[in-house]
Amino acid sequence: MVQPMPIRAKFYKVGSLQFISHLDLVRTMTRNLTRAGIPAWYSQGFNPRLKLTFSLPLSIGTQSECEFFDIRLVEPMELDEVKRRINETLTDEMKIVDVYQSERKFSDIAWAEYEIRMTSPKFSSETADALRELYTNPLTLVKRSKSGEKEVDILPYIDLRDCKFDGESIVINAFLSADSADYLNPEYLIKGAEQKLGITFDDPFTEFYTIMRREVYLADKVIVFR
Amino acid sequence: MENLTPKAAAERVLKRVLKPGRYTGGEYGQIIKDKKDVRARFAFCFPDTYEIGMSNLGIRILYGAINSHPDLWCERAYTPWVDMEEQLRKYNIPLYAHESGDALRDFDFVGFTLQYELCYTNVLNTLDLAGIPLLSCERDDTMPIIIGGGPCSYNAEPIADFFDIFSIGEGEEALPEIMHLYADMKESGEYTREKFLHAAAKLDGFYVPSLYDVSYNEDGTIKAYTPKYDDIPTKITKRIIADMDKAYFPDRFVMPYIETVHDRIMLEVYRGCIRGCRFCQAGMVYRPIREKSVEVLDRQARALRESTGYDEISLSSLSISDYSEIDGLCDTLLKWTDAAKVNISLPSMRLDMFTKELMDKISTVRASGLTFAPEAGTQRLRDAINKNVTEEDLLRACRVAFEAGKTQVKLYFMLGLPTETDEDIEGIAQLAKHVVDAYYDLYRGVKGRKAPTVTISVACFIPKPFTAFQWEAQNTLEELDRKQKLLRSKINDPKIKYNYHDAEVSLIEAVLARGDRRLAPAILEAHKRGFKFDAWEEFFNYNNWVQVFADCGIDPAYYASREIGEDEVLPWDIIDCGVDKRFLLRERHNAYESVTNRNCAEKCTGCGANKLGGERTWCSRCR
Numbered sequence: 001m002v003q004p005m006p007i008r009a010k011f012y013k014v015g016s017l018q019f020i021s022h023l024d025l026v027r028t029m030t031r032n033l034t035r036a037g038i039p040a041w042y043s044q045g046f047n048p049r050l051k052l053t054f055s056l057p058l059s060i061g062t063q064s065e066c067e068f069f070d071i072r073l074v075e076p077m078e079l080d081e082v083k084r085r086i087n088e089t090l091t092d093e094m095k096i097v098d099v100y101q102s103e104r105k106f107s108d109i110a111w112a113e114y115e116i117r118m119t120s121p122k123f124s125s126e127t128a129d130a131l132r133e134l135y136t137n138p139l140t141l142v143k144r145s146k147s148g149e150k151e152v153d154i155l156p157y158i159d160l161r162d163c164k165f166d167g168e169s170i171v172i173n174a175f176l177s178a179d180s181a182d183y184l185n186p187e188y189l190i191k192g193a194e195q196k197l198g199i200t201f202d203d204p205f206t207e208f209y210t211i212m213r214r215e216v217y218l219a220d221k222v223i224v225f226r
Numbered sequence: 227m228e229n230l231t232p233k234a235a236a237e238r239v240l241k242r243v244l245k246p247g248r249y250t251g252g253e254y255g256q257i258i259k260d261k262k263d264v265r266a267r268f269a270f271c272f273p274d275t276y277e278i279g280m281s282n283l284g285i286r287i288l289y290g291a292i293n294s295h296p297d298l299w300c301e302r303a304y305t306p307w308v309d310m311e312e313q314l315r316k317y318n319i320p321l322y323a324h325e326s327g328d329a330l331r332d333f334d335f336v337g338f339t340l341q342y343e344l345c346y347t348n349v350l351n352t353l354d355l356a357g358i359p360l361l362s363c364e365r366d367d368t369m370p371i372i373i374g375g376g377p378c379s380y381n382a383e384p385i386a387d388f389f390d391i392f393s394i395g396e397g398e399e400a401l402p403e404i405m406h407l408y409a410d411m412k413e414s415g416e417y418t419r420e421k422f423l424h425a426a427a428k429l430d431g432f433y434v435p436s437l438y439d440v441s442y443n444e445d446g447t448i449k450a451y452t453p454k455y456d457d458i459p460t461k462i463t464k465r466i467i468a469d470m471d472k473a474y475f476p477d478r479f480v481m482p483y484i485e486t487v488h489d490r491i492m493l494e495v496y497r498g499c500i501r502g503c504r505f506c507q508a509g510m511v512y513r514p515i516r517e518k519s520v521e522v523l524d525r526q527a528r529a530l531r532e533s534t535g536y537d538e539i540s541l542s543s544l545s546i547s548d549y550s551e552i553d554g555l556c557d558t559l560l561k562w563t564d565a566a567k568v569n570i571s572l573p574s575m576r577l578d579m580f581t582k583e584l585m586d587k588i589s590t591v592r593a594s595g596l597t598f599a600p601e602a603g604t605q606r607l608r609d610a611i612n613k614n615v616t617e618e619d620l621l622r623a624c625r626v627a628f629e630a631g632k633t634q635v636k637l638y639f640m641l642g643l644p645t646e647t648d649e650d651i652e653g654i655a656q657l658a659k660h661v662v663d664a665y666y667d668l669y670r671g672v673k674g675r676k677a678p679t680v681t682i683s684v685a686c687f688i689p690k691p692f693t694a695f696q697w698e699a700q701n702t703l704e705e706l707d708r709k710q711k712l713l714r715s716k717i718n719d720p721k722i723k724y725n726y727h728d729a730e731v732s733l734i735e736a737v738l739a740r741g742d743r744r745l746a747p748a749i750l751e752a753h754k755r756g757f758k759f760d761a762w763e764e765f766f767n768y769n770n771w772v773q774v775f776a777d778c779g780i781d782p783a784y785y786a787s788r789e790i791g792e793d794e795v796l797p798w799d800i801i802d803c804g805v806d807k808r809f810l811l812r813e814r815h816n817a818y819e820s821v822t823n824r825n826c827a828e829k830c831t832g833c834g835a836n837k838l839g840g841e842r843t844w845c846s847r848c849r
Contacts, residue, residue, distance in 0.1 A: 016250035019240050020483045024247060028483050032254075035535030048567070061241040089535070091254050204238030204317055205230070 004041040004072035007079065008102045009086065010226065014063040014212075015093035022057050029069065036085040039075035055106045056178055056216065059185055064213035068106070102226060110219040111159070112178035114186045118193070119169040120200075120207040128165040130197055135160045135174065139192050154192070157184040159221065175221055186211045232320050233327025239313040247484035248276035249310060251324030255480040255533075257293045257300070258325055265297040265409035268335040268401070269323045269370070273348035274761065276304040280480070281488035283542060284376065285339060290476035291398040298405050301325040301333075302480070305348045306355065308758070314355055321355040330356035334408060336370045337393075337401070340378035343738035344731070344760040346385050349374075350753035353388070360750065362390050362436055367419050371408065379433075380511050381691040381798035384741035384749060386435035390423060394431045394801055395464030396497075398474050404429060427458040431465030434458070438800065440743055446784070448742060448795040463802040464511070469841040470497060470518045475526050478533035490538040490571075491530045493523060495555070499544040500826035500844055501576075502833070503601070504611045504694035504817050505643065508544055510810075511692050511803045513835035515826055517842040520551050524558045531568060539563065540571045547572070547579030548827070550844075556587045578619040582626050595634030595679075596627045602643060603653025609820040610645045612694075612813070617657060621664045628665050634679045635661055641709045641726070642687040642701035644817060651709055655716035658682050662721050681723040684713065686732035690739050691798040692805060694813035699789040700736045703729050730768035734760070736786035737775075742797040745785075748778040806834030 013025070020028070030050050033040050042048040055068040073082075083099040090096070135158050143152040157177035164171055176184040190209060193199040201207045216225045233251065240246035261267075270289060272279025279285065285302070292300035301323035306314060314321065320329040330336050336358065338349050350360055353372070359365050362372065374382055375393040382392050393400050404426055411417040411425065427434040437458055441449040453460055467473040475494065482489065498515030499508065518526075527539055539559065543549060559570055572584075577598040600620055602608045608615060624635055639654050658680045665678040686706055689698045701709070706729040717724050738745070752774045759765040775782050790796070792811060799807075809832060816823060823831050826844040830836075836845035 016237060016252040017483070019237070019246035019250050021247070024483050024485065027485065028481070031481070031535040031537075033535075034537065035533070042567075060246060089254060091252060093252055204235060208238045 004074050005076075006070060006072050006101065007082065008068055008070050008100055008226075009083070009096050010098045011067050011069075011094060011096045012063075012065045013058065013067055013094045014065070017091075017093040018063045019060055021060055022054070026052065026054065032086060032089040033071065035089045038071070038082060038085060039073055039077060041072035041074045053106070056109060056112065056183070058213065059187065062186060062211045062213060066213060066215050070106075098226075100226070104225060107180060108218055109216045109225050110177070110179050111175045111217040111221050113161075113173070113175050113214045113217065115212045115214055116172040116174070116186060116189060116209060117169045118172070118190075118199070118201075118209040122207075123165060123170055125165040127197075127199070128163050128170050131170060131172065131193060132160065132163040134192055134196055135163065135172075135189065139196070141188055141192055141195065143188065154184060154188055157182055158189070175217070178216060186213075231327035232322035232329045233324070235317065235319045236310075236314065236322065239317065239319075242313060243309045244307065245484055248304065249306065249324075251302075251327070253480045253482055255478050256302075256325050257289070259293075259299040261299075261326075263296065264299040265413070266299075266334045266405040268292055268298065268300040268337060268405060269303050269330050269333040270300055271303045271305075271330070271336060271338050271352055273305050273338055273340075273345040273352055274759070275307055276482075277484065277486045279304045280482045280486040282339065282341070283492045283494060286476055286479055286492075287474065287494070288397050288401060289480070290478075291474040292401055292405070294474060295402050295405075297409070298402060303330055303352075305352045305758075311351075311355060320357045321352065331358050331370060333370045334412075335373055335405065337373045337375065338389075339376040340374050340382065340385075341376050342761055343378055343735050344766070345378075346738060346749050347753050347757040347760050349385065350388065350750065351758045354753070360388055360753070362387060365390070365419070367417070371419075371422070373404075377507065377511065380507070380801055380803055381739065381741075382433075382435070383743050383797040384738055384745035386743050387746040387750075389435065390419070391426055392433040392435070393465075394433055394462050395803075396467050397465070398467055400429075400431050400465045404432060424455060424458070427455075431462065433462040433801065435743075447791070448797060450795065451800050461800060461802045464804055464838070466514075466804075466838050466840065467497075467516070468839050470516045471522045471842070477526070477529040479530065481534060488540070489536070490540050491527065491534060491536045492540050492542045493527050493530070494518070495523060495541050495543045495546060495549050497543075498835075498843075500548050501545060501614070502612050502813065502823050502825065502831060504813055505601075505640065505687060505690070507690040507693050510805045510833075512544065513804055513833060514838055514840045514843045514845045516840045517550060519842065520555050520558050523555055527559060528562070531566065537567055538569045538571060540573060542573070544574060545576050546574050547576045547584070548825075550827070552584070553587075556584070560587060576615070577623040578615045580623040580626060582629075585626055585630055595636060596632055597636040597638065598623060599638035600657065601638065601640055602646075602650060603639065603655070603657050604650045606820050607643060607646060607650040607653070609822050610817045611643055612817070612822050614822055614825065617660065620657065621660060624661050624664050625668060628668050628678070633665075633676045634681070636681045636683060637661070639682060639684045640687045641684050641713070642706055644687075644695055644698045645820075646709075648712060651713050652716050654682060654684070654713055655722075658717070658722045659719060662719060677721055679721060679723060681725065682717075684710070684724070684726040686727055686729050688732050688736045688739060691796070692803050692810070694810050694817060696740070696796070696810065697790040697792060697814065700733065700786045702783075702787050703733060706732075728763075728766075731766055733782065733786050734766075734768065734771050737782045740785050740790075740797070745780065748774050748780050751778055804833075804835035804838045806832075809833045
């Protein structure tokens with residue numbers, strides 16, 4: 001093969017693997033690709049490294065159904081075979097769902113859709129109403145970024161789609177900005193609930209929340225990134 | 227409250243702790259079994275952090291060996307770091323095993339590997355976090371059997387009160403055997419702790435401390451160990467695996483997601499050691515030497531490379547260059563490792579075996595430095611400890627390294643060795659200077675050469691059970707302090723860096739290493755006062771230990787800096803590690819005369835370990 005062929009893999013990372021950091025994921029996946037016998041392209045030089053690029057960062061404690069990485073093949077291999085081989089090296093909590101060629105760049109990702117479930121015996125449909133109010137009005141929080149901490153109104157980065165009480169939990173569906181410049185970590189929605197509404201997540205047996213990244217989109221919020 | 231497994235409950239607090247990946251399990255290669263198919267369950271605990279425990283080859287072997295039996299299930303557990311401990315205690319979440327997430331107290335066996343004495347407080351804290359009573363005598367029939375093994379089990383008397391059983395020697399066959407005994411007794415309905423422990427004491431290589439009474443003389447020394455039953459042995463002989471080629475060795479590892487200390491393939495090349503360094507416990511208790519064949523090693527290396535994807539194979543043993551076919555092994559591995567971008571690393575290289583040929587073979591090592599262990603500063607003292615290397619050996623090895631472009635050499639020494647004089651200490655500084663000189667002899671007048679760095683790392687001698695120096699007194703703190711300062715004053719070259727170990731830590735280690743059962747109340751009290759992670763500099767507190775000993779009426783000097791009489795009953799006399807006590811005594815006196823002994827490859831020195839048998843052993847060649 002003259003030119004290495006770029007390919008993209010879409011995978012999920014759920015359950016206990018939500019606690020594995022991005023750096024550890026990169027290390028693990030590199031090793032898995034070797035183990036799977038994928039003819040992936042290595043950077044040249046004294047200390048060759050397998051070239052592997054991931055899409056959005058995923059913070060510890062967030063699960064995802066739509067993670068991506070790119071590699072380049074230096075020898076031809078059926079894409080289904082690539083998927084099958086990598087999946088053999090993975091556990092049930094992380095599996096490749098698709099391997100394909102893509103024209104899109106990771107920087108095309110503009111929005112990410114999340115499902116956030118908050119559980120507490122104190123919750124009711126009034127809590128859902130208060131949260132809906134909270135996420136659809138200006139919401140000023142201290143936001144951390146590379147340039148330091150500052151107070152930011154995060155409303156422009158939230159597009160709340162649904163917020164309801166299902167009898168046990170509050171189920172929130174929201175599009176959050178996933179632009180590299182304006183990336184909003186879903187934990188800020190939890191922070192907002194704690195700081196502005198006094199919601200607590202203290203006792204892990206009764207008060208807890210889970211976050212699932214469901215899908216990522218282009219700037220129009222309609223076309224699914226792939 | 228929902229009905230969560232302890233692990234599921236713990237996952238709810240994992241965002242609050244550092245490195246949550248330590249506590250989740252779920253790694254590739256972990257073994258999950260159906261509880262219906264399993265007759266006995268074993269939780270293997272490493273009493274330190276996940277990163278250290280996951281790097282231990284012994285656990286990897288035993289995990290696989292137990293799980294190779296379809297009716298047995300072995301899982302893993304580690305001591306949680308203090309932030310996680312706080313969460314577990316706050317919400318009453320019992321410590322759990324990583325695979326099933328079930329509480330440790332619901333297992334049939336909870337096993338601890340005892341790699342260093344300073345883990346003892348962690349063992350107690352781990353049991354406490356699991357909700358298991360600490361003292362063996364306080365546990366009833368519903369509680370798991372607590373079993374210990376590993377290097378410290380050769381003198382586990384200080385922690386004997388906390389354990390039900392110690393597995394003495396190699397566990398690949400022994401642990402499944404005792405688990406099957408347990409399962410049989412449970413299923414036939416005859417199980418009680420008492421009956422099981424009695425039956426276990428009759429199996430080869432299992433020491434049940436509660437079945438032996440210890441009596442003491444008026445001067446405080448041990449009078450005798452007396453078995454409580456006539457049908458249990460008066461001395462427990464270590465178990466070994468006779469044929470390493472046929473021994474179980476894993477063809478896959480549990481693959482950690484988070485970075486561990488040794489994140490690579492560890493290939494065990496042989497057990498035992500042909501050298502007879504007089505301070506070294508490992509060199510005695512793992513005898514007789516038993517090698518694997520090149521063919522088997524190559525097969526195991528290929529299987530592990532395929533199943534793990536690791537890009538480094540570390541050849542593991544006590545002294546890798548002593549493997550009788552080291553060149554053949556490297557050549558065989560290199561046939562495929564280069565193309566597969568796999569590095570071979572040879573730790574534990576003896577400096578007198580370090581040759582250019584070997585260095586060329588492993589030239590893929592990227593480290594800019596090499597480490598050698600002359601251990602002592604003069605030939606007289608090196609002879610006394612039977613190190614069998616000369617200054618010329620060291621300088622030759624360093625020249626090979628320097629010629630290959632290395633600029634850093636690290637040298638390990640010990641202070642406080644028996645028969646040591648100030649001249650020996652000054653010799654350390656001189657030896658380091660000669661290494662620096664050797665560099666400049668090679669590169670005198672060559673422009674643009676980096677200056678070399680020679681680091682001397684100096685530990686304190688700790689007398690260990692089952693060594694020729696087991697009777698020796700450790701230097702007092704004052705004496706070690708004087709010696710450390712003396713050495714510092716002799717180093718006046720900025721190219722020589724001097725690191726030394728904390729003598730206070732070494733003193734506590736010596737107490738625990740040579741201790742007897744009378745230490746148990748102090749260790750229990752240390753745990754009650756919150757001691758943990760004593761092997762970690764940020765947690766070890768010497769003054770607190772001294773206070774605990776004082777409050778419990780223990781004199782640390784009795785155990786550490788007292789010369790033990792040669793006719794005394796030793797706490798570890800209850801164990802037979804294969805090496806004869808009379809051999810150790812002969813070696814002690816050889817040390818006083820600075821008389822060296824041969825190594826097993828040259829001539830049998832009659833240590834006695836060959837009585838244990840073994841295949842592909844030097845012993846059989848000279849028998």
